[in-house]
Amino acid sequence: MVRMRKDPPQGPEPMPPGQHYRYDELEQAIDAVVASYGNGYEINNLESAALPNQRAVIEAFTHLLPVIYLGFYSGRSLNRGNPRHAIAEHMYAAHAILVEQIERALTYDHWMGNRAGTCPAGSGEAIVLDLFHQLPRIRHLLNSDVRAAYEGDPAADSIEEVVFSYPSILAITAHRIAHVLRLAKVPMIPRIISEYAHSETGIDIAPGARIGERFFIDHGTGVVIGETTVIGRNVKLYQGVTLGALSIPDRGATHQRHPTLEDDVTVYAGATILGGNTIIGAGSVIGGNVFLIESVPPGSKVFGRSRDHQG
Numbered sequence: 283m284v285r286m287r288k289d290p291p292q293g294p295e296p297m298p299p300g301q302h303y304r305y306d307e308l309e310q311a312i313d314a315v316v317a318s319y320g321n322g323y324e325i326n327n328l329e330s331a332a333l334p335n336q337r338a339v340i341e342a343f344t345h346l347l348p349v350i351y352l353g354f355y356s357g358r359s360l361n362r363g364n365p366r367h368a369i370a371e372h373m374y375a376a377h378a379i380l381v382e383q384i385e386r387a388l389t390y391d392h393w394m395g396n397r398a399g400t401c402p403a404g405s406g407e408a409i410v411l412d413l414f415h416q417l418p419r420i421r422h423l424l425n426s427d428v429r430a431a432y433e434g435d436p437a438a439d440s441i442e443e444v445v446f447s448y449p450s451i452l453a454i455t456a457h458r459i460a461h462v463l464r465l466a467k468v469p470m471i472p473r474i475i476s477e478y479a480h481s482e483t484g485i486d487i488a489p490g491a492r493i494g495e496r497f498f499i500d501h502g503t504g505v506v507i508g509e510t511t512v513i514g515r516n517v518k519l520y521q522g523v524t525l526g527a528l529s530i531p532d533r534g535a536t537h538q539r540h541p542t543l544e545d546d547v548t549v550y551a552g553a554t555i556l557g558g559n560t561i562i563g564a565g566s567v568i569g570g571n572v573f574l575i576e577s578v579p580p581g582s583k584v585f586g587r588s589r590d591h592q593g
Contacts, residue, residue, distance in 0.1 A: 332390045334383040339474045342383065345376035346459060350421055354445050373414060380413075381406045384468055391469040409466045413459070420458045423495050427454050430496040434518055449483035450499035457487040464489035491525075493517075494545070501551075508540035510558060517543050520551040520570075528557040528575060544580065 319326050327333075348355035349372050352365055384406035428451060431444045438444050445451055456479035460472035472489035480486045485502045487493075488509035497513060499505055501521040507513070511525045527539035538558035547562050549555070550570040555562065562568065563580030572584050 332386060332393070334386045334390075334470055334474065336474055338379050339383050339471055340478050342376045342379035343456065343459065343475050343478065345372040345379070346417075347455065348372050349376070349417060350424060350455060351445055354442070377410055377414070380410045380471075384409055384463075384471055387468060387470045409463070409468060412466065413462050416462055420462070423458055424451075424455055426495040427451065427497050430498040430516065430518070431500075434498045435500060448502075449485060450502045453479045453483045453485035453487055453499065453502065454493075454497060455479075457489065457491070457493065460489040461491070461493075491540075510538045511540040512538070512542040514543060514545035514547070514564070516546045518548045520549065522552040523549050524554045524556075526554065526556045541574075 349369055352368060356368055388406060428441060428444050431448055431450060432438045432441050435444075438448075456475050460475040463475070464472040476487055476489050483502060485499060485505045487505075487507045488511070490509040491507045491511040491513065493507075493511075493513045494515040494517065496516040498518045499520075500518065504522040505519055506524045506526060508526050510527075513525075525541050525543070529539075531537070531539060540558060541555045541560040541562065543549070543555075543562045544564040544566075546565045547568070548566075549562075549568040550572075552571040553568050553574070554572070555568065555574045557575050559577070560575060561577040562574075563578055563582060565580055566578055566582040566584065568574065568578075569583075569585035572586065574584065578584055
């Protein structure tokens with residue numbers, strides 16, 4: 283007698299070892315999450331398709347990196363006679379992405395009531411072209427930042443090493459670009475760029491901070507620079523420095539909440555300087571772990587946790 287072979291019963295794929303949930307419980311959990319979207323939470327935002335796309339903004343930024351540092355990012359041979367094609371290739375790509383993403387940000391912000399007082403929807407093209415026209419100036423600033431890093435760190439063997447490996451260069455590059463967009467009152471995009479650099483480097487520079495040329499952050503991990511900080515020329519910070527605010531004002535306040543560091547200031551590791559009325563005078567040195575909430579005159583040397591300075 284020939285036994286007929288039966289096909290195995292059809293059903294869900296067997297679960298991997300250790301997984302013992304029941305499908306009805308999974309469905310109940312899904313239903314509960316869906317129901318929570320009816321609770322009026324601010325994070326619901328089912329219209330998010332109109333928002334800028336974070337990955338696209340980061341992609342545009344990564345196209346601008348080789349525009350600024352072409353020789354460090356190019357995969358093919360270059361010389362002074364043929365950089366235009368490679369630069370144009372990246373600028374066209376960044377242009378297409380940024381115009382769309384800025385338009386999304388402007389349109390969404392306008393739809394939500396123009397909360398940030400931004401420029402009107404429809405001006406994405408003008409904003410991107412203005413940014414691109416400023417790229418030569420941005421490159422000049424970044425060249426000064428790279429030189430400051432090389433000259434300020436005896437451990438640096440070359441300019442190339444600084445550009446390739448110093449986290450502060452990526453953070454400052456992102457800031458120089460994000461700051462232009464912030465000044466143009468573009469919502470969301472500048473913060474996406476700055477937070478991308480923050481996640482990559484551990485250096486948190488708010489897009490609104492005003493930073494002069496020859497800016498160097500040594501090591502860099504844990505540095506925080508607040509939105510209304512003003513930093514002069516030839517300033518050097520070490521890891522763990524906080525340039526912060528003393529309090530949280532009403533949203534939309536326009537007064538300066540973060541400190542001012544004048545030219546040629548050095549701030550060593552772990553120092554905290556707070557407050558919009560706090561001015562660190564030109565040429566001052568702030569020691570490690572110092573906590574400051576009041577101004578010091580030019581040429582000061584501040585050590586310890588109190589305002590024990592030598593002028």
